[in-house]
Amino acid sequence: MGYKVVVVGATGNVGKEMLNILAEREFPVDEITALASRKSLGTEVSFGDKTLKTKDLDTFDFTGWDIALFAIGSDATKIYAPKAASQGCVVIDNSSLYRYDPQIPLIVPEVNADEVVHYKNKNIIANPNCSTAQMVVALKPLHDRARIKRVVVATYQSVSGTGKEAIDELWNQTKGIYVPGQEVAPSVYPKQIAFNVIPHIDVFLDSGDTKEEWKMVVETKKILDPKIKVTATCVRVPVFVGHSEAINIEFEDYLDWEEATDILREAPGVLVIDKREAGGYITPIDCVGEYATYVSRIRQDETVENGLNIWVVSDNLRKGAALNAVQIAEVLGQRCLKKG
Numbered sequence: 001m002g003y004k005v006v007v008v009g010a011t012g013n014v015g016k017e018m019l020n021i022l023a024e025r026e027f028p029v030d031e032i033t034a035l036a037s038r039k040s041l042g043t044e045v046s047f048g049d050k051t052l053k054t055k056d057l058d059t060f061d062f063t064g065w066d067i068a069l070f071a072i073g074s075d076a077t078k079i080y081a082p083k084a085a086s087q088g089c090v091v092i093d094n095s096s097l098y099r100y101d102p103q104i105p106l107i108v109p110e111v112n113a114d115e116v117v118h119y120k121n122k123n124i125i126a127n128p129n130c131s132t133a134q135m136v137v138a139l140k141p142l143h144d145r146a147r148i149k150r151v152v153v154a155t156y157q158s159v160s161g162t163g164k165e166a167i168d169e170l171w172n173q174t175k176g177i178y179v180p181g182q183e184v185a186p187s188v189y190p191k192q193i194a195f196n197v198i199p200h201i202d203v204f205l206d207s208g209d210t211k212e213e214w215k216m217v218v219e220t221k222k223i224l225d226p227k228i229k230v231t232a233t234c235v236r237v238p239v240f241v242g243h244s245e246a247i248n249i250e251f252e253d254y255l256d257w258e259e260a261t262d263i264l265r266e267a268p269g270v271l272v273i274d275k276r277e278a279g280g281y282i283t284p285i286d287c288v289g290e291y292a293t294y295v296s297r298i299r300q301d302e303t304v305e306n307g308l309n310i311w312v313v314s315d316n317l318r319k320g321a322a323l324n325a326v327q328i329a330e331v332l333g334q335r336c337l338k339k340g
Contacts, residue, residue: 001339002028004064005329006089008080009071010034010045010054013164014094017322018069023048025326028339035060037076062089066337069325070094085123090332092325098126099219106222108133109327110269111140116331125328130320131155131212131234131243132219137293137319138312139224139249141267142260146251146306150229153216156237156244157201158284161316162188170194170238189236198236210234242284243316251306260308261298269319274298282313293319 005022009015015034022029034045036054043054057076062068062084070077070084074097081091081098098104105115106126119125128136139148159166166188173194176183186192190200202211213232220230237244265272271292273282281296293314301307314320333339 002030003066003329003333003337003339004031005029006033006035006060006062006065006068006084007071008035008057008068008084010052011036011040011043012071013160013317014071014321015069016045017317018071018325019045019047019052021318021322021326025330027326027329028333033060033065062087065089066339067092067329067332069329071321071325081124089123090119090337091124092127092328092332093124094127094321094325096129096215098122098124099128099215100222101126106219107328107331108136108223108324109331110267111136112223113331113335116328116335119332119336125332127321127325127328128219128223129212129215130161130316131157131232131245132216132223133320133324134243134293134312134314134316135216135245135247136220136224137267137269137314138247138264138295138310139220141263141270142249142251142255142308143224143228145259145263146253146255148225148228148249149252149306150250151220151231152248153230153232154246155201155212155216155232155234156197156239156246156284157212157234158239158242158316159193159236160241161201161243161320162236166193167240170240174238193236193238195238197238199233201234201236239284241288241315241317242286243314243320244284245312247310247312248301249308249310250301250304251308254306255308257298257300257308260310264295264298264310269293270295272296272298281311284313287313287315289318290315291318291323 034052035057070093074095103121212234216232282294297311
């Protein structure tokens with residue numbers, strides 16, 4: 001016997017990826033349904049070789065369903081996730097709404113899968129921010145070996161993290177630059193994204209940090225270790241899919257780059273591509289559609305005691321969102337619900 005699974009927000013980029021990954025990984029599904037807002041009612045989406053027509057989220061009864069994967073914004077999640085949870089369906093939420101609730105586990109399965117048992121607190125599990133997810137997958141095995149004191153990260157985040165409108169804006173602005181009369185003014189972003197980089201993701205806080213930068217700090221502490229000091233600069237770049245991160249790590253104990261490479265090669269969810277030659281490293285375009293968190297450019301930082309630099313790249317729609325949610329569902333099933 002398998003699971004009755006609901007995908008909420010099935011017409012969006014992440015919702016579609018959730019359906020794809022559930023099928024690819026052969027998640028034990030007995031029954032699946034795709035939900036969307038009323039304006040998208042009846043839209044067809046794919047699940048393996050099947051076609052599903054979306055149903056109305058507003059009127060859906062979650063009673064009798066086992067797992068709901070949510071891929072809608074925080075405002076809508078605030079309405080529908082408690083409803084699903086109260087009707088006995090375990091919610092795995094991709095929004096930021098529940099990540100900072102101490103009663104709700106925030107999970108990256110390669111890092112803190114044991115926390116899944118705490119889903120019982122509110123029948124809800126939170127999925128982390130896309131940039132945090134790939135970073136902690138790479139940091140966890142190194143932290144286990146040498147204890148991380150401080151992390152300095154600069155992100156290079158693709159437009160798909162903002163949604164379909166941002167993908168369209170990059171595409172149309174790029175075309176418009178070469179076609180007189182078809183120039184496209186910024187709409188989704190505050191400045192032109194084509195052929196540009198924007199050091200601004202989410203809203204600005206009083207500290208001068210953006211909320212995206214704050215998320216990386218708080219989530220890393222919750223998922224990995226509250227003692228780790230983290231500082232982040234998050235940047236949007238003109239890439240369609242795939243987030244990249246330049247990460248500087250300071251450890252309590254010495255860890256040389258060769259041992260770090262060996263550790264990362266054995267780490268779950270990590271693939272090391274690091275040949276120290278032209279093209280011997282990963283770039284965002286190489287990771288699209290892949291499950292792994294890729295690590296390249298592993299090298300000593302001689303400017304601090306016990307320092308290391310790494311370059312981390314992952315498909316933000318997969319490991320940063322949909323894949324991680326499905327992996328949480330797998331862990332939840334294996335350790336707690338025990339069907340399939």
